[in-house]
Structures are given as C-alpha cells and as structure tokens.
Amino acid sequence: MDAAFNAYDPDLYIYTQHSKLEQPIDNTARPNNKPSTQRGYHFKPLELHERDPVISTITSQLAEPVDLFLQFLPEKIVEKWVRYTNEAAKSLAAEDHDFSKSWEPVTLSEVYLFIGIIIYIGLHKEANLKSYWATDEGYKFLPDHPMARLMARKRFFLIFRHLRIYNEDTINPTEAHDPLNFQKVDEWSSFLQEVCLELWKPGLRVAVNECIIGFTGKSKIKITIKNKPTPIGFKAWAIAEE
Incomplete structure (x- = not known):
C-alpha cells in the first residue's frame, strides 16, 4: 500500500508494504520482514552537500x-x-x-x-x-x-x-x-x-522526531506512548535545526 503524505505534498509517497502500524490509529509503521542473513562486502556512504538554512x-x-x-x-x-x-x-x-x-x-x-x-x-x-x-x-x-x-x-x-x-x-x-x-x-x-x-x-543539519501534543479528552486518534514526557495525546512529527 502507498499513499500521498498529504494534500500539499502530492508527490511525497510513503510505502507501507511489508510493515505494520505500531498502533491502529498511529501512522508510524515498522517493517515486519525477517532480517537478512547475508552480509555485504561494499559500503558506499551517502554523499551530502553542505547547505545552510535560509x-x-x-x-x-x-x-x-x-x-x-x-x-x-x-x-x-x-x-x-x-x-x-x-x-x-x-x-x-x-x-x-x-x-x-x-x-x-x-x-x-x-x-x-x-x-x-x-x-x-x-x-x-x-x-x-x-x-x-x-x-x-x-x-x-x-x-x-x-x-x-x-x-x-x-x-x-x-x-x-x-x-x-x-x-x-x-x-x-x-x-x-x-x-x-x-x-x-x-x-x-x-x-x-x-x-x-x-x-x-532547511539546511543540512536537521533532525526529525515524533512528539505528543498532550490531550486527555475523548478522541479516536488519541494515542499513548508510555516513555514520552507527555505520554497521552495526539502524535505529530517535528523537524528541528541547530
């Protein structure tokens, strides 16, 4: 299954084949394929070009x-x-x-x-x-x-x-x-x-992480992640730059 990320990013697709959702309402999916037993012999690092934020x-x-x-x-x-x-x-x-x-x-x-x-x-x-x-x-x-x-x-x-x-x-x-x-x-x-x-x-040095917008009322999209500082609420993804 694949789907556009949102209406503003019609060309940014997320592929969820061979994966499962962490929680039914959560959009975070993790692969469920078995790990490969084969080893690699060649590593080619990703080349990143310096880019300052604007x-x-x-x-x-x-x-x-x-x-x-x-x-x-x-x-x-x-x-x-x-x-x-x-x-x-x-x-x-x-x-x-x-x-x-x-x-x-x-x-x-x-x-x-x-x-x-x-x-x-x-x-x-x-x-x-x-x-x-x-x-x-x-x-x-x-x-x-x-x-x-x-x-x-x-x-x-x-x-x-x-x-x-x-x-x-x-x-x-x-x-x-x-x-x-x-x-x-x-x-x-x-x-x-x-x-x-x-x-x-954004420049080159960015970080993306999940966060919880605190909410304890009734909602079908409310989730719980116990190890978060704010464990109950709406899940969102945040991008930060130094």
Missing part, C-alpha cells in the same frame, strides 16, 4: 509579533472559517428552534478574538473553562481574567461548540485512509506547511 527576507519586514502570527492565520483563512461556521449554524438553526434563538452569525473580528482567548487560556491554566469568567472574591464586579470584558461566557461556549474550520461539502466520512479528524484540519494544515516552506528553507 530564512525568508519576509521575516525582517514584520514589525510586530502579530504580523508573524498573521502569516499563519491571515484574514483569507479566517474569512473561510466565518463562512463555514455560519453556513453550518444556519442549517442547524433550521432544525433546532432553541439554537436559532441563541445563535448570532460570527464575524471576522469575533473569530480572531475567540482565537486570542484560546491562546490566553493555553498560557494561563485554570481548573476548567468556566473559571476564566469567574469574578474576584474580594471584588465581585471585577473579573479575574480579561476575556470576561471582551466576550460573554455564553457566546464563547457557543462559538467553541460550533466553530467550523472546514468545508462540510468536502468531508468524506467513509474514507478509510484519511480519518475524519484529519480531513477537518487538512485545509489549514496544508496552508501552514506552505507558509513554513516559504519562510524557512
């Missing part, structure tokens, strides 16, 4: 950190998310009267604000999401976190449940070799890879 000149033109952030999440991407979300919500509202009364279409600025809140939550840990809208015990009118002044808790949870970053018309739930979870992020994932390759050309 950082795009675009980065020197970015005045603020947010400008770099917008390279990976520009308005043209978020505008799609706004459209996908509102179209999906419109369909749901036609079937659910209670939802139709509570839902208002999202806007571009509101989705950016929502993403900012998600980033803030990742940096400031609380016991649960509702805690971010709690008020200070000594000053009942003063929230502990700034997002309470920017977005109501009810609105945040509505967007949290119904935000769509994919076009539902392109999703194929019967595609065995492309899990539904991966299809839903493929559009943005391909864009991120494109931007990365525009901003950085």
Whole structure:
C-alpha cells in the first residue's frame, strides 16, 4: 500500500508494504520482514552537500509579533472559517428552534478574538473553562481574567461548540485512509506547511522526531506512548535545526 503524505505534498509517497502500524490509529509503521542473513562486502556512504538554512527576507519586514502570527492565520483563512461556521449554524438553526434563538452569525473580528482567548487560556491554566469568567472574591464586579470584558461566557461556549474550520461539502466520512479528524484540519494544515516552506528553507543539519501534543479528552486518534514526557495525546512529527 502507498499513499500521498498529504494534500500539499502530492508527490511525497510513503510505502507501507511489508510493515505494520505500531498502533491502529498511529501512522508510524515498522517493517515486519525477517532480517537478512547475508552480509555485504561494499559500503558506499551517502554523499551530502553542505547547505545552510535560509530564512525568508519576509521575516525582517514584520514589525510586530502579530504580523508573524498573521502569516499563519491571515484574514483569507479566517474569512473561510466565518463562512463555514455560519453556513453550518444556519442549517442547524433550521432544525433546532432553541439554537436559532441563541445563535448570532460570527464575524471576522469575533473569530480572531475567540482565537486570542484560546491562546490566553493555553498560557494561563485554570481548573476548567468556566473559571476564566469567574469574578474576584474580594471584588465581585471585577473579573479575574480579561476575556470576561471582551466576550460573554455564553457566546464563547457557543462559538467553541460550533466553530467550523472546514468545508462540510468536502468531508468524506467513509474514507478509510484519511480519518475524519484529519480531513477537518487538512485545509489549514496544508496552508501552514506552505507558509513554513516559504519562510524557512532547511539546511543540512536537521533532525526529525515524533512528539505528543498532550490531550486527555475523548478522541479516536488519541494515542499513548508510555516513555514520552507527555505520554497521552495526539502524535505529530517535528523537524528541528541547530
């Protein structure tokens, strides 16, 4: 069996003949052929030509950190998310009267604000999401976190449940070799890879290794690798350069 690595690398193929997956949902495969008993008599080392990494000149033109952030999440991407979300919500509202009364279409600025809140939550840990809208015990009118002044808790949870970053018309739930979870992020994932390759050309001395993005909730693509610093979550491959 062979398959394209992803939509952005249509010519990069991974061959999995004579191999088996480490875990059913894991994309890491190991060969299951028996080791050869024959010995070799000639070794020809791989010739590698020195190549320095190249950082795009675009980065020197970015005045603020947010400008770099917008390279990976520009308005043209978020505008799609706004459209996908509102179209999906419109369909749901036609079937659910209670939802139709509570839902208002999202806007571009509101989705950016929502993403900012998600980033803030990742940096400031609380016991649960509702805690971010709690008020200070000594000053009942003063929230502990700034997002309470920017977005109501009810609105945040509505967007949290119904935000769509994919076009539902392109999703194929019967595609065995492309899990539904991966299809839903493929559009943005391909864009991120494109931007990365525009901003950085790797040099010769690189390392590729697997890592775990911590997650302990319910998911069919969650895996466990016991010897990892973060043993439970989503598996990803990372490339690093000195």
